[in-house]
Amino acid sequence: MPSEGRCRECNAWLDSRPRGRMKLYCGSTCRSNASKRRKREDMERERRRQRAMESGSDSEPAGEDRVSPGISLADLLAPFADPDLTQAGRLLHVPPHVAATALGRLPADLCSARLGAAPPMSWLVALATDVDGLLTGAVVFGREYVRFDGVQVGRAAARELAARIGAAFPAADDQPGALESAVAEAWSSWTAREPVWTGVGTDLLAGPLPADAEVAGLWFD
Secondary structure, three states: OOOOOEOOOOOOEOOOOOOOOOOOOOOHHHHHHHHHHHHHHHHHHHHHHHHHHHHOOOOOOOHHHOOOOOOOHHHHHHHHEOOOOHHHOEEEEEOHHHHHHHHOOOOHHHHOOOOOOOOOHHHHHHHHHHOOOEEEEEEEOOOOEEEEEEEEEEHHHHHHHHHHHHHHOOOEOOEOOHHHHOEEEEEOOOOOOOOOEEEEOOHHHHOOOOOOOOEEEEEOO
16 A cells, blocks of 8 residues: 555655646556556446346355455455555445344444434444345454444435435434434446435435436444
8 A cells, every 4th residue: 555655556756736636656557557446446346246146145255255254354355445545445336144144253242323413323233134134334444343324226216225214313302313414425326436316314305316317325423
């Protein structure tokens, strides 16, 4: 992994940084190579997602998706690293059966606890299974810890996703409602790098998504 001050593609030292933004690559060649690599990773992630959807979350993963008991959390979740935020440990498109395996490495009370306004991680994994969704989150490098903080679904399931969260975790005297606290986003495809729409969780119940939105998600800061 490149260290700070080095090109993310070739690991060469960067000689300068543009004002107001971090310089990531040493030149146009590395920038182009990185873009091509991300596209390949996106295609592989999409193929993996399709396999997960077709096989069903309750079935045992086959082939390269079979989980070794001795594998670390970081290695287990490495195929789902966000290519733009790898160093931060962000995760995208984690199938529910992989997320459930990861939660099996954590204390049960942590998996069933609410972290802020977010639903418990174990509940989010079960919800993703029910709505044919995939999970987002973050892994902590150097520790056996992961947090799953969101669910992404196809456009047709967006309203159900919001309704289920809103019904299960309404506002209470000492805690805001989960849906009101969630960030809502929509993307043009599973491989899109930027959302086409952003709102709050309740917006998914208030009206239709933009016409070009094919994927929607809710996540908790």
